Structure formats: structure tokens, C-alpha cells
Amino acid sequence: MKLFHRWAESAEQGGAAGQGEKPLVILHGLLGASGNWQTLGRRFGQGRPVLLVDQRNHGRSPHHPSHTYVDMAADLLLLLDELGLAQVDLLGHSMGGKTVMRFAQWHPERVNKLVVADIAPVAYEPHHTALFDALSGLHLDRAQNRGEVDVELALKIDSPIVRMFLLKGLYRKEGGGFSFRFNLPVLRRHLTEVSGHLADERRIEAPTLAIYGGGSGYVNSRGLDAFKAQCTDFSAHCLKGAGHWLHAEDPDGFYKAVVSFLSQP
Numbered sequence: 001m002k003l004f005h006r007w008a009e010s011a012e013q014g015g016a017a018g019q020g021e022k023p024l025v026i027l028h029g030l031l032g033a034s035g036n037w038q039t040l041g042r043r044f045g046q047g048r049p050v051l052l053v054d055q056r057n058h059g060r061s062p063h064h065p066s067h068t069y070v071d072m073a074a075d076l077l078l079l080l081d082e083l084g085l086a087q088v089d090l091l092g093h094s095m096g097g098k099t100v101m102r103f104a105q106w107h108p109e110r111v112n113k114l115v116v117a118d119i120a121p122v123a124y125e126p127h128h129t130a131l132f133d134a135l136s137g138l139h140l141d142r143a144q145n146r147g148e149v150d151v152e153l154a155l156k157i158d159s160p161i162v163r164m165f166l167l168k169g170l171y172r173k174e175g176g177g178f179s180f181r182f183n184l185p186v187l188r189r190h191l192t193e194v195s196g197h198l199a200d201e202r203r204i205e206a207p208t209l210a211i212y213g214g215g216s217g218y219v220n221s222r223g224l225d226a227f228k229a230q231c232t233d234f235s236a237h238c239l240k241g242a243g244h245w246l247h248a249e250d251p252d253g254f255y256k257a258v259v260s261f262l263s264q265p
Contacts, residue, residue: 001056001061001062001064001071001074001075001078002062002078002079002082003053003054003055003056003061003075003076003078003079004034004053004054004059004060004061005034005051005052005053005054005079005083006034006051006052007045007049007050007051007052008038008041008042008044008045008049008050008051008052009038009041009042009045021047021048021049022048022087022088022089022112023048023049023050023051023085023088023089024044024048024049024050024051024088024089024090024091024262025050025051025053025076025080025085025088025089025090025091026040026041026044026050026051026052026053026091026092026093026096027053027055027076027090027091027092027093027095027096027097027099027100028053028054028055028058028059028093028094028095028096029092029093029094029095029096029097029119030094030095030128030187030194031058031165031166031169031182031187032058032059032093032094032096032165032168032169033054033058033059033060033168033169033181033182034052034053034054034059035052035059035168036165036168036248037052037247038052039251040247040251040254040255043251043255044255044258044259051083051085051088053076053079055072055075055095055096055099056071056072056075057182057183057186057187058169058181058182058183059169059181059182060181063183063186064183064186065186066190067183067186067187067189067190067193067194068190068193068198069098069099069102069193069198070102070198072095072099072102073099073102073103073106073107076099076100076103077103077107077110080110085110086110087109087110087111087112088110088111088112089111089112089113089114089115089262090103090104090111090113090114090115091114091115091117091258092115092116092117092119093117093118093119093247094117094118094119094218094244095119095194096117097116097117097118097119098119098121098194098197100114100115100116101114101116101121101204101230102198102200104204104205104206104208105200105202105203105204106202108204108205108206111206112206113206113207113208113209113261113262114204114206114207114208114209115208115209115211115258115261115262116208116209116210116211116227117211117212117246117247117254118211118212118213118216118218118219118244118246119218119219120210120218120219120220120222120223120224120226120227121197121223121226121227121230122197122222122223122226123195123196123197124195124196124218125195126191126192126195127195128191128195129191130156131157131162131166132184132187132188132191133156134153134156134157135153135166135180135184136184136188137156138152138153139152140170140177140178140179140180141176141177141178142177143177143178146167146170146178149167149170149178150163150167153166153167161245161248161249162245165245165248169181169182203230203231203232204230204231204232205232205233206233207233207234207235207261207264208227208231208233208234208235209235209236209237209257209258209261210223210224210227210234210235210236210237211236211237211238211239211246211254211257211258212236212237212238212239212246213238213239213242213243213244213245213246213249213250214238214239214240214241214242215240215241215242215243216242216243216244216246217244218244219236224236235261237257237261239253239254239257241253242254
């Protein structure tokens with residue numbers, strides 16, 4: 001599948017992507033989009049190309065009835081081939097983190113360094129059902145503005161940070177009302193696969209950083225042990241005051257830790 005992608009504004013585009021520093025490719029998490037990473041992308045783009053990607057069934061990329069990590073790793077390979085990017089640094093958050101781990105296992109020659117944000121190579125119990133129920137129950141066709149959608153969503157989701165994140169996927173339809181750019185029915189149908197982990201004995205050879213939020217719970221001792229077993233060259237960094245959306249909750253800490261890791265020889 002051909003994915004929608006954008007170069008971060010401060011990065012060189014097109015033919016310059018193969019010059020100097022290796023490109024950094026960033027993949028968002030479940031119900032996210034490349035637009036969630038534009039601010040950090042511009043910061044990472046000081047002196048290197050940064051590519052922001054919409055994964056399938058998200059953002060402006062095509063919708064498809066299948067949504068697995070096999071699919072998403074294949075999509076990423078097609079994109080890198082299309083752009084002529086022989087080797088890159090990869091950064092993936094949550095679902096995107098599992099995508100880049102799977103890609104690094106299957107295509108080690110294409111990955112220079114790997115950053116996995118607040119997810120581990122383990123299976124999780126599906127726990128987004130209430131969130132999907134809340135999104136599916138919204139009366140988007142009757143909404144006059146985003147504020148009305150937020151008010152209705154707040155009846156089911158207390159956290160303004162989570163609501164702000166979800167509402168970034170909202171757009172106004174030509175005939176009136178709103179809709180989400182992510183493919184809600186397909187993603188809900190694949191929640192077990194997205195939360196799970198496809199076992200693979202191949203090790204990740206690229207130097208790997210796991211960066212995670214101390215208040216998140218996604219990465220614990222079990223997850224860190226799984227990283228150590230999976231990765232040949234592994235390090236971890238905890239942002240103590242952050243949760244699952246650590247790049248939004250502590251962007252400075254996230255930026256500094258990632259740049260420090262990527263700049264190491």
C-alpha cells in the first residue's frame with residue numbers, strides 16, 4: 001500500500017534525503033497520524049531529513065480491511081523503496097513502535113538505529129474497547145463545530161489530553177458534520193492483533209532505544225526483559241513524569257533523549 005507521507009518542514013526534501021545524516025522516519029501510534037509529530041519533527045529536522053508517515057487506516061493513507069504488523073511492515077518497505085532510502089533511523093510510538101520492531105527484524109540492512117516509544121515486544125490485553133465505544137457513539141453528523149464534539153466526548157473520556165489527541169483526527173465533511181480520518185470499524189476489529197505481538201525468533205541487530213513514560217505502565221520489567229532478549233544492542237530511558245503520550249507530555253525530555261541516542265557513533 002502506498003502511504004501518505006510528508007517531510008518535516010525544516011528538513012531537506014526530495015533528492016537531499018540521501019545526503020549527510022541518515023533520514024529519520026517517524027511512525028505514529030493507534031488512532032494517531034503524521035500530523036501529531038510535526039512539532040517534534042521540525043526539531044529533529046535541524047540538520048537531517050525527517051519523514052513523517054501516516055500508517056494504513058490512519059490520516060491520509062488509504063483504508064484497507066486488513067490491519068496487521070505484517071501489513072504495516074510491508075507498507076514501510078514499499079515507502080522506503082519508493083523514496084530510494086537505502087538505510088534510515090526509525091522511531092515508532094506505540095503501534096508504530098511494534099511496526100518498526102517488526103521491520104527491523106525482517107529488514108535489518110535497512111535500519112541504522114531504532115527508537116521504540118512506550119511499547120514493548122510483548123502482548124497486551126486489549127484495553128481500548130471503552131475508547132472505541134466512546135468514539136463510535138458520537139453524533140458527528142449533527143455537530144456544528146469541534147467544540148460540540150469535545151463536549152460530547154468528555155461525557156465518556158475525562159482526560160483533555162486524550163480528547164485533544166483523538167480530535168486531531170477529526171475533519172469537516174463537505175456535506176456537513178464531521179468524520180474521523182482513521183478507519184474506526186477496521187481498527188476495532190483488529191484490536192486484538194494490534195495489542196498482541198507476533199512472535200519471531202529473529203533478533204533486532206540495530207542499536208535500539210526504548211524510551212517510555214514512568215506513569216504509563218506499557219513498559220515494565222517484563223517488557224524490558226523482552227527487549228533485552230530481542231535486541232543485540234539495547235538501552236532504555238524513562239521519562240518519569242510522562243505517561244503513554246510521552247512525546248506530547250514531555251517533548252523536551254523526549255527530544256533530548258532521542259537526539260542523544262541517535263548522535264552516538
